[in-house]
Amino acid sequence: MLRSVIRWVVIGVVLLWALGALILVAARWIDPPTTAVHMQRRLQAWIHGTPYRERYTFVPLRQISLDLQHAVIAAEDSRFYEHHGFDWHEIQIDAEEDLEGERMRGASTITQQLVKNLFFGTGRSFLRKGAEATLVPVAEIVLGKQRILEIYLNVVEWGPGIYGAEAASRYHYETAARNIGRQQAARLAAILPAPLKRRPERMNNYSAIILKRMAQMGW
Numbered sequence: 001m002l003r004s005v006i007r008w009v010v011i012g013v014v015l016l017w018a019l020g021a022l023i024l025v026a027a028r029w030i031d032p033p034t035t036a037v038h039m040q041r042r043l044q045a046w047i048h049g050t051p052y053r054e055r056y057t058f059v060p061l062r063q064i065s066l067d068l069q070h071a072v073i074a075a076e077d078s079r080f081y082e083h084h085g086f087d088w089h090e091i092q093i094d095a096e097e098d099l100e101g102e103r104m105r106g107a108s109t110i111t112q113q114l115v116k117n118l119f120f121g122t123g124r125s126f127l128r129k130g131a132e133a134t135l136v137p138v139a140e141i142v143l144g145k146q147r148i149l150e151i152y153l154n155v156v157e158w159g160p161g162i163y164g165a166e167a168a169s170r171y172h173y174e175t176a177a178r179n180i181g182r183q184q185a186a187r188l189a190a191i192l193p194a195p196l197k198r199r200p201e202r203m204n205n206y207s208a209i210i211l212k213r214m215a216q217m218g219w
Contacts, residue, residue, distance in 0.1 A: 017131070020119055021138045027151060028142055031058040032118060035155050038163060040121040055167035061150040064165045064177045066219075071185035072153060074213040076192060077110040081145060085111045085136040111136050114152045157195045158188065172200050186210040 038054065045052030061069070073080050079087050087109050108116075115135045120128045139148060158168035165177040165188075173184055180188065186207035187200035200207075 020135050024138050025142050035117050036119050036121040037117050054161045056163040057166040058154045059166045065180045067182045067185040068180045070219040071189035075189040075210045085140040110152050159195050
């Protein structure tokens with residue numbers, strides 16, 4: 001009996017992985033109409049009976065200012081173009097800080113965050129981490145860096161019901177994502193770790209750090 005249950009669990013996991021892989025392959029050409037985070041927020045609003053308005057407009061990467069692209073990379077994953085989905089250098093630093101009780105940063109790459117956004121929502125668990133780890137290499141292979149960045153910038157949560165660079169730019173600065181300048185870009189990138197709590201106008205210190213990182217990276 002136990003052996004049969006284990007077999008069906010394994011089959012279910014493999015099928016779910018295959019479905020996720022197929023969705024990633026399709027995402028090479030098809031813009032995601034929604035994500036797990038989008039659905040999670042809708043469900044939470046429905047459960048709590050709170051108003052919910054979703055702003056989500058997918059735009060090509062060329063319509064997102066280079067300053068905003070660079071600011072997000074500098075803030076979220078400075079080695080984005082160097083790693084293959086996992087930044088082992090940052091993982092080691094994160095583990096050392098965790099052991100010392102001084103966790104100051106996360107080690108998740110933009111690719112990992114994209115996979116989490118698309119399939120798993122904001123929840124944390126070892127099971128989710130394991131499933132995420134199996135799909136990250138698929139995303140790197142089938143999508144490539146530019147498409148990963150394009151999708152991430154378009155689906156990431158940037159405030160209550162605000163998803164993607166275009167919606168964020170229009171909501172916070174009343175302009176299109178292509179018009180976002182250097183200072184605005186750094187402030188938008190600064191709210192990504194906690195988009196439901198932070199506001200660009202309050203991110204003076206962190207946005208200054210991001211601008212410094214951008215300069216160090218040649219941007």
